Amino acid sequence: MPTSTETAPNAADYPADVLAVLPLLYVAWADGVITPAEHTTLRKRLQAFDWMDPEHRDAVQQWLDPEHPPTPTEYQRWRRRLQKAATDLPVTGRTSLAALGAEMAALGGDGAPGMPDDAQQALREVEAALGIAGDEIVDELRGERPAPSDEVPCGIPCQVEQLQRYLDGEHAELRDQIRALLTDPVFRYDPSLGTEAKRERVLYWCRLLADQGLGALAFPKKHGGTGDISKFITAFETLSYHDLSLVIKFGVQFGLFGGSVHQLGSARHHEKYLEDIGTLELPGCFAMSELGHGSNVRDLETTAHYDTETEEFVINTPHNGARKEWIGNAARHGRVATVFAQLHTNGEDYGVHAFIVPIRDDAGTPKPRVRIEDCGRKMGLNGVDNGRLWFDHVRIPRENLLNRYADVHADGTYESDIPSAGRRFFTMLSTLVGGRISVARSACSAAKSGLTIAVRYGNRRRQFGPQDEPEVPILDYRTHQRRLLPRLAKTYAIHAALAHLTNEFAARGPNDSLEDIEAEANALKAYSTWHTTDVLQTAREACGGQGYLAENRIAALKADTDVYTTFEGDNTVLLLQVAKGLLSDFQREFRDMNVFNMVQFVASDLGTRLKEKNPLIRRNTDREHLRDPEFHGNAFRYRSEALLQSVARRLKKRIDDGMDTYDAFIEVQDHLVTLAKAKSEQLVFDHFHASIQDTEDDDLRGVLRTLCTLFALEAIESDRGWFLEQNYIEGSKAKAIRHEVNALCKEVRPMAEPLVDAFAIPNACLHAPIAQKQQTETA
């Protein structure tokens, strides 16, 4: 028989009794399958194998000596011998190493007789004692891994076109127009451009959009628009499939600057400016934020003093902290700016108002007494020319006050229907809520781009896999599904909620209150933009090194959207406003009750309205129940209401104990943010669910329901700490929810690619080589 120093690959075969134990020898020296201590055990057991030829047994014993391991060549020879035998074995059922050994002894062997039955039994015992998963090792030996086919697992009960129609909504035609436009070669990305060239390119792109009438969409028909804000927001969302510098520049010019003239100005301003704004003849800025006041804008410090002598306002930056900061279009292209400043007339400060202030002449030179500085490189959005503005007693005509809500007469008399400065300012601001909705929708588009790239890559990229099969697409892994699929479902949910909000906003008359729209916009803006940050981070990691390459686009999406959680209102500040709004409503509702009544009411209210919190439902882990939207809706509503009531109680207690309201609010700030987040999630669920109820096609509704269930259950799972803490669900139910989320991921997995296809993002916009779809681009 061969010895351990034998190196010739074509030596004669081993004797039958050695073949019988060869599988165990192989395993003993494999990648840490058995420990050194077990090695010793194995040697002892072998000693008792009296059915072996004593000489062979001694040789085998030597091979197990840690001081004298087999040579790699010998080891490879064992392996090849075992591979051959494993391939010949019948593939059905599970196979032990003992069976493999017996088979080898019977079939092959160097002429020795077959092995006795009790020998097989002894081998099986050794295998069991060592805890070896013999069948796995046999599997591993059995085959070279075949090459994977290029086929991608895919299957969805409805048509992608149906999904796209659902997502595109009523302005599908406009969306297709924009998709086609963005596919034009003129919109091709050019990564070689430096900052200045990129800014010019983006301006040029904006002009092309303006030429198509897209900039003026929200303006009245007589000024070149359609008078439909929902069309403008739809355009904004669809443009967000492209370079996001483009859409932010577009938003600054037509949404913020144009919107301020449209919403805060009167006929004289509309006639003078709107058409030129819509065609980009007049590039302008929206100059609200100051270095010292980004969030607390009511306290901004730029002043506008009325001079009765000359009938002019004098716009002034009193100190460096009051400079206008982060102003889009200011560093290069803006000619005028809507400047927000404290209006003073007749010795009285009437609070913040908006004024049209020229900042550059037609040649692009800054106007006298206007200082402009570039904000410089940013993390992203470098195609937008953000700048800083200082005004040194700049004089503008009285008529440049945007006077929809307040005016100053020639003699300096101030006039407004709204007596209080604070309320006046917030009324003005609320008309600009469209910007916040637009940002939320733009964020949702960016999330869709990131998911499209990551899902397509996950469906094609293969790594690892079962021993005898091709490597598998990484989206087959549960960890990968867990990363991408609940986020995909949530993106659908957010889309639906934002579509609903946009419709509500567009349906409002010019004099209707926007208070509830504003609260919802604040909530959803925070929810959507944080979701996008999370999705893009996940998508980057899910694409590994490929996700880190600039050409695959996630880098740009991440960098560009990172500021979305900050601009148009810092998310945390917005959520605190949402929570305070909820508290005010709550306070009003209970104002006439004394504490005892309120506690009683709270108790009975929760008891009747929220039937869920009873032991049976708390423990119900039936699949039907877990997937019931009534369960989800109740859970989200219960959470918002319970958080509202508990934060109200905590506030009341502190104030009753003599604490300042201010300090009391600081002490419960984290609670307020939790409340506002809960409310946001409730809104998203309610709107998504309602939109599904309205869907007529059964197949489509089925797919959307699955997504809604995944979204809702994963949201409950993520916050199970709260639900468990409140005893709203029990531990067993929390576990059942986790299992159900896993099951849903598995169900959604084959739909993943059709679900991102339905976003219908043009290949030209996606750009990423790892995400190109082999299809004819229809848009």
Add this chain to the structure above:
Amino acid sequence: MPTSTETAPNAADYPADVLAVLPLLYVAWADGVITPAEHTTLRKRLQAFDWMDPEHRDAVQQWLDPEHPPTPTEYQRWRRRLQKAATDLPVTGRTSLAALGAEMAALGGDGAPGMPDDAQQALREVEAALGIAGDEIVDELRGERPAPSDEVPCGIPCQVEQLQRYLDGEHAELRDQIRALLTDPVFRYDPSLGTEAKRERVLYWCRLLADQGLGALAFPKKHGGTGDISKFITAFETLSYHDLSLVIKFGVQFGLFGGSVHQLGSARHHEKYLEDIGTLELPGCFAMSELGHGSNVRDLETTAHYDTETEEFVINTPHNGARKEWIGNAARHGRVATVFAQLHTNGEDYGVHAFIVPIRDDAGTPKPRVRIEDCGRKMGLNGVDNGRLWFDHVRIPRENLLNRYADVHADGTYESDIPSAGRRFFTMLSTLVGGRISVARSACSAAKSGLTIAVRYGNRRRQFGPQDEPEVPILDYRTHQRRLLPRLAKTYAIHAALAHLTNEFAARGPNDSLEDIEAEANALKAYSTWHTTDVLQTAREACGGQGYLAENRIAALKADTDVYTTFEGDNTVLLLQVAKGLLSDFQREFRDMNVFNMVQFVASDLGTRLKEKNPLIRRNTDREHLRDPEFHGNAFRYRSEALLQSVARRLKKRIDDGMDTYDAFIEVQDHLVTLAKAKSEQLVFDHFHASIQDTEDDDLRGVLRTLCTLFALEAIESDRGWFLEQNYIEGSKAKAIRHEVNALCKEVRPMAEPLVDAFAIPNACLHAPIAQKQQTETA
């Protein structure tokens, strides 16, 4: 009396009875303080005020008519009148609007008599009925907000120097040397450099570091080093305060390339190469990853066939998917590469081995049959020249095999002490674990930079505040503390755990097993790099728009570290390895027991070892208990062990039911990741806690204990879903933990700035204008 059309600011004062109700009038028109319905109520109540002059009462009634609001000018006049009165009022105690009215009526007034007592009572009733927080409004009226002082809240019981000594550890001198070096003007950042210029600059910087002997630190003394890997890792960590392209280039050259020659080569390679590598005379690459195999590197496809005729290896890239991908130093500067390839000799495949392969000549031209391509722009780290390599039957001498673990004789005979190819490969890989530890420590440095910027900004930036006080530093807000302070504590904890791991690693002899070090390195690499991604995202948002400006450096830190979670092992893949390692250990431990015994053991084991899970402790919400490190340690240990046991049970059940092991593992993958994360957190806690126990100074120990408590409690709070689900804590305890985390944030808040100062990051490295410390840079 003045009428509502009166506009002259200096009109005579109002009559006393009007002054008495003026506060209520003011509130009625303020920013939504009372609702339209309440407006009506107020009008009704006023009607009953028979102590007022009927004519005055009628006038006041008119002012409450929603159709005829007061003019803004009138309203401003009220406001000024009230401000004056409020300022004159005694400041002690709480004040109602009624009291303010009474005071005004008494002190001022147009000659009318003082108001009756029952009138005051009536006013108080109205105020209460309307639920107005009168004292808040009086506060608001009282004062213009004073300007804030520049003083920054700060206080810590120990010296910053003590903290720094604790963090710097034994190689403080080396750290100071590097800090001083990085402050040299030659290391100044230059944002104007394009990709190519940046790459040259980074190479130049690396040469300067090599000149200081930093590159060779880990190499043996006779080859120019110190033979101390912990010094190399310390240098790596400290360099990570600077531009991270520098440290990654440094790591590629000296850690990966140099480390592979040092750890996988033998004396002949050391003598030939190490000195030139350490001086950067010989720039090289570490060419392991392939396009098709990034994570599953054992299956990489580059081949090295031994040719007995010429005694050469033939290195070949069989197809495009097998090209070497993401290779640092390859696109521009590398002259040679350590190439990993499947070694074939005498017709046998012996698995992956490492070979020295020249890729460029001294003039920088690619060698014949070597194709090199640039990976192009990346999200970050653009100072590192990542490239792709293809080999077309490139011949290298036999001696270029790095032969520490295996060699091929001239005749093609293969020799190794390790029989199995898999085990051999993983033994080779394990010697390179230093790279993984280095990346984890580099990530920790980046987190420290981000936190330093965000904490200093949060301590200076003021926004909003109580009505009569300066705006407050945003770090005073609970939401802001919640964002930054637990992450600061966690950063200290991770630092301690990584310092411990480095010491363990450095103490290992050349032939000691690295298995446990590797498992811990995998766990902590994932934990640390994900923490950094999270910290930098939070820091960016916490600095608002300022955080988005390139000059404030968070953008670069984010972009550069984003790939840390992917390279040196994808975090999810690493965690799955950690979990599988834990399962193997567990399996070994229970191999000889049958299922019944195991279940019994599990039950008794948890019962005895984990005393925590009893009703009294489950409900214990005493502060002393919540802050007891024994509680934290028990909780973390319990979680790891329970997760391990439950995943083992789930796996066993599936396999017993006939499922493939492969499929069973996929089904519990999320559970495995949860287990590995829990284990990582346990390690971090244990090491941090142990290092605190070893701290001798009481003050320092006290500070570190507070940080450890905050870290631990916040970690438990974050995962309270799991602890509640397992009934390890009750809802009341979860709430108590949340309150305790808030209390700890408040305690740590004044220490925040000293705690980041102790990182001792040179101003020159931090760079961010918003984070500059007004101090003499000592290092």
